[in-house]
Amino acid sequence: xxxxxxxxxxxxxxxxxxxxxxxxxxxxxxxxxxxxxxxxxxxxxxxxxxxxxxxxxxxxxxxxxxxxxxxxxxxxxxxxxxxxxxxxxxxxxxxxxxxxxxxxxxxxxxxxxxxxxxxxxxxxxxxxxxxxxxxxxxxxxxxxxxxxxxxxxxxxxxxxxxxxxxxxxxxxxxxxxxxxxxxxxxxxxxxxxxxxxxxxxxxxxxxxxxxxxxxxxxxxxxxxxxxxxxxxxxxxxxxxxxxxxxxxxxxxxxxxxxxxxxxxxxxxxxxxxxxxxxxxxxxxxxxxxxxxxxxxxxxxxxxxxxxxxxxxxxxxxxxxxxxxxxxxxxxxxxxxxxxxxxxxxxxxxxxxxxxxxxxxxxxxxxxxxxxxxxxxxxxxxxxxxxxxxxxxxxxxxxxxxxxxxxxxxxxxxxxxxxxxxxxxxxxxxxxxxxxxxxxxxxxxxxxxxxxxxxxxxxxxxxxxxxxxxxxxxxxxxxxxxxxxxxxxxxxxxxxxxxxxxxxxxxxxxxxxxxxxxxxxxxxxxxxxx
Amino acid sequence: xxxxxxxxxxxxxxxxxxxxxxxxxxxxxxxxxxxxxxxxxxxxxxxxxxxxxxxxxxxxxxxxxxxxxxxxxxxxxxxxxxxxxxxxxxxxxxxxxxxxxxxxxxxxxxxxxxxxxxxxxxxxxxxxxxxxxxxxxxxxxxxxxxxxxxxxxxxxxxxxxxxxxxxxxxxxxxxxxxxxxxxxxxxxxxxxxxxxxxxxxxxxxxxxxxxxxxxxxxxxxxxxxxxxxxxxxxxxxxxxxxxxxxxxxxxxxxxxxxxxxxxxxxxxxxxxxxxxxxxxxxxxxxxxxxxxxxxxxxxx
Numbered sequence: 001x002x003x004x005x006x007x008x009x010x011x012x013x014x015x016x017x018x019x020x021x022x023x024x025x026x027x028x029x030x031x032x033x034x035x036x037x038x039x040x041x042x043x044x045x046x047x048x049x050x051x052x053x054x055x056x057x058x059x060x061x062x063x064x065x066x067x068x069x070x071x072x073x074x075x076x077x078x079x080x081x082x083x084x085x086x087x088x089x090x091x092x093x094x095x096x097x098x099x100x101x102x103x104x105x106x107x108x109x110x111x112x113x114x115x116x117x118x119x120x121x122x123x124x125x126x127x128x129x130x131x132x133x134x135x136x137x138x139x140x141x142x143x144x145x146x147x148x149x150x151x152x153x154x155x156x157x158x159x160x161x162x163x164x165x166x167x168x169x170x171x172x173x174x175x176x177x178x179x180x181x182x183x184x185x186x187x188x189x190x191x192x193x194x195x196x197x198x199x200x201x202x203x204x205x206x207x208x209x210x211x212x213x214x215x216x217x218x219x220x221x222x223x224x225x226x227x228x229x230x231x232x233x234x235x236x237x238x239x240x241x242x243x244x245x246x247x248x249x250x251x252x253x254x255x256x257x258x259x260x261x262x263x264x265x266x267x268x269x270x271x272x273x274x275x276x277x278x279x280x281x282x283x284x285x286x287x288x289x290x291x292x293x294x295x296x297x298x299x300x301x302x303x304x305x306x307x308x309x310x311x312x313x314x315x316x317x318x319x320x321x322x323x324x325x326x327x328x329x330x331x332x333x334x335x336x337x338x339x340x341x342x343x344x345x346x347x348x349x350x351x352x353x354x355x356x357x358x359x360x361x362x363x364x365x366x367x368x369x370x371x372x373x374x375x376x377x378x379x380x381x382x383x384x385x386x387x388x389x390x391x392x393x394x395x396x397x398x399x400x401x402x403x404x405x406x407x408x409x410x411x412x413x414x415x416x417x418x419x420x421x422x423x424x425x426x427x428x429x430x431x432x433x434x435x436x437x438x439x440x441x442x443x444x445x446x447x448x449x450x451x452x453x454x455x456x457x458x459x460x461x462x463x464x465x466x467x468x469x470x471x472x473x474x475x476x477x478x479x480x481x482x483x484x485x486x487x488x489x490x491x492x493x494x495x496x497x498x499x500x501x502x503x504x505x506x507x508x509x510x511x512x513x514x515x516x517x518x519x520x521x522x523x524x525x526x527x528x529x
Numbered sequence: 530x531x532x533x534x535x536x537x538x539x540x541x542x543x544x545x546x547x548x549x550x551x552x553x554x555x556x557x558x559x560x561x562x563x564x565x566x567x568x569x570x571x572x573x574x575x576x577x578x579x580x581x582x583x584x585x586x587x588x589x590x591x592x593x594x595x596x597x598x599x600x601x602x603x604x605x606x607x608x609x610x611x612x613x614x615x616x617x618x619x620x621x622x623x624x625x626x627x628x629x630x631x632x633x634x635x636x637x638x639x640x641x642x643x644x645x646x647x648x649x650x651x652x653x654x655x656x657x658x659x660x661x662x663x664x665x666x667x668x669x670x671x672x673x674x675x676x677x678x679x680x681x682x683x684x685x686x687x688x689x690x691x692x693x694x695x696x697x698x699x700x701x702x703x704x705x706x707x708x709x710x711x712x713x714x715x716x717x718x719x720x721x722x723x724x725x726x727x728x729x730x731x732x733x734x735x736x737x738x739x740x741x742x743x744x745x746x747x748x749x750x751x752x753x754x755x756x757x758x759x760x761x762x763x764x765x766x767x768x769x770x771x772x773x774x775x776x777x778x779x780x781x782x783x784x785x786x787x788x789x790x791x792x793x794x795x796x797x798x799x800x801x802x803x804x805x806x807x808x809x810x811x812x813x814x815x816x817x818x819x820x821x822x823x824x825x826x827x828x829x
Binding site for chain 2: 080082086087088090091150152154155158160163164167168169170171261262264267411415416418428
């Protein structure tokens with residue numbers, strides 16, 4: 001960092017508001033590498049240097065994906081019955097998966113959108129990871145519509161306007177989820193623009209390979225004409241703020257509408273007015289849990305300990321536990337009120353869920369997804385990074401099981417009972433859903449697709465929101481030393497296109513030699529993209 | 530509210546226009562404040578929601594009030610121009626649970642063993658003795674399966690039959706969720722192979738079944754126009770199942786009994802199953818074997 005500073009006249013830097021750092025800091029040779037440089041190199045490290053475990057991990061996950069694909073082919077050839085379905089268990093694992101996987105994409109909306117709107121500064125290093133998680137899990141959740149459909153080859157009919165039936169909740173699902181997907185993509189892309197411009201410089205430095213050149217071109221294309229000028233940054237910040245606000249009602253609408261597909265029937269256990277809220281809170285809860293797990297994994301695997309600290313995990317954990325308590329409360333409300341209804345259908349459903357044939361999954365949720373996370377956060381000794389990640393993992397498992405408990409018992413309940421005789425006399429017994437290797441394989445494959453796609457995303461885009469972190473670092477710096485730093489806005493100005501470089505910080509495009517100090521802290525990996 | 534507060538409130542609501550300031554009005558369209566815009570938008574959305582919900586409720590309640598009146602007159606059942614309004618009467622007094630109706634239906638429509646489009650349930654009377662209750666599709670006047678289908682595969686004909694277009698059905702199974710009678714059966718595997726049929730596969734003639742779609746009792750819709758009663762009715766040795774027409778007020782069973790439909794229903798205090806769901810089934814049951822009546826049915 002110190003080398004390129006010498007190439008510039010100090011006089012010019014003193015008044016230029018767009019330069020990187022205040023002059024005072026740069027001339028100080030004793031200083032450690034500036035924070036901005038650290039952020040940039042850490043953010044681009046996964047892109048530039050491939051970790052040793054990358055290909056083995058991709059191999060294992062792809063193998064699981066291939067197994068799921070094979071299972072899907074088997075299901076296509078033999079029918080949906082091979083996934084364990086029957087007329088008395090017509091909705092089961094795929095519907096639970098659809099709800100679960102779309103649900104976990106809500107972590108992005110919470111961490112990125114809600115914390116952004118509330119101007120919570122500590123979220124900054126987590127936003128890219130959270131948004132990437134949302135971006136990856138939402139399409140995977142949507143894909144579950146394919147094994148769910150009995151005739152998935154007729155999927156196109158669902159999006160064929162002449163066939164639309166506007167009174168069907170499934171059609172609303174289609175509108176809501178696809179709008180939300182679009183918003184999630186935009187919400188991932190907008191904060192990325194500035195980072196891609198910064199990342200393009202990094203890519204231009206160092207070794208060049210065809211892959212890296214391609215990536216560089218993609219970065220430049222996607223970054224548009226972004227050059228970090230004040231007006232552009234303001235425009236971008238405004239757009240991000242607007243999308244952050246829009247993404248929250250969209251997220252709420254998606255799970256509300258998803259719950260309507262269940263609730264718009266007369267079936268005991270599905271006909272619940274609490275369902276939209278219940279589904280939204282469950283989605284937020286499991287979504288934050290997934291963000292905790294992904295953030296902890298990324299922190300360890302990509303060595304982000306300097307930016308993502310224990311406090312980040314614990315704070316996310318507090319949000320998770322608050323949502324978990326809310327969900328526990330909603331669960332309690334739902335079963336309590338229904339147990340008082342005393343109609344045959346509702347009473348039988350509540351009994352079978354809590355004490356009858358479904359007691360095991362229900363109480364697994366209650367312990368692992370309801371009580372344990374709260375206990376972990378109750379004591380300082382367990383409120384560690386390990387404790388939080390353990391709790392979050394348990395929550396993910398418990399919330400999947402809870403979705404099974406929501407979906408399967410009402411679908412297997414007999415509706416034709418003796419209308420004249422004693423209430424215990426059933427016309428038809430309870431149905432049973434049998435897990436088969438086909439349905440389990442498809443579920444495992446989709447679950448494996450999440451880390452697989454995340455690894456690919458993190459090897460393609462900066463893992464930290466560089467521009468955002470720099471803005472916040474600058475704001476903190478200004479707050480700390482108002483007189484020294486007030487004049488300079490320490491955000492690098494980037495040149496767009498082929499214009500002459502403004503400062504040494506962006507001499508990227510022309511491949512000018514960079515001082516050794518620039519790369520000093522970048523660990524040399526064993527290859528590149 | 531004190532006078533000060535009231536004054537404050539008034540000022541908040543209606544800003545006094547000054548010489549430098551344009552009055553805020555909605556009509557000009559240029560000076561709509563954000564608050565007013567959001568308020569107007571919210572009330573618009575609210576009105577739309579209230580309107581759609583109340584519209585749905587009004588139509589439903591109008592239907593439930595109109596239905597008994599129609600039956601009392603015994604003619605002009607729906608006001609549609611259709612010449613028939615198909616209905617079924619199941620006389621539980623005579624049912625011995627032989628399930629020949631089920632097997633005849635399955636043989637005729639090439640169905641799997643577990644696809645019991647007409648299912649004979651073994652029930653229990655108040656005195657504890659068993660009785661049998663065949664359950665075909667109830668051919669609801671207000672079928673819950675129709676509005677939930679995302680691809681409009683379910684429909685109700687002018688003649689009161691609820692049918693499925695299996696070529697259209699994508700297999701979301703949300704209709705199976707909606708049906709309170711569990712009368713819908715999915716094709717979880719390849720259907721039973723059927724020989725070449727004289728007619729193409731269509732909603733009224735769903736033979737053979739289509740894998741990955743929902744099938745259900747169609748009241749043998751293809752046979753009705755030629756004067757034949759459904760297979761279940763014609764194979765019932767006890768004469769339990771009557772097929773009838775509300776327009777011509779006649780019902781016939783498989784052993785040659787013909788009855789005046791409205792009279793038959795009234796004299797035997799026929800009931801319908803699960804009328805609390807607002808479905809208005811077109812299948813009437815005549816109870817017997819000492820069953821008690823309860824709230825879950827409606828006297829015709």
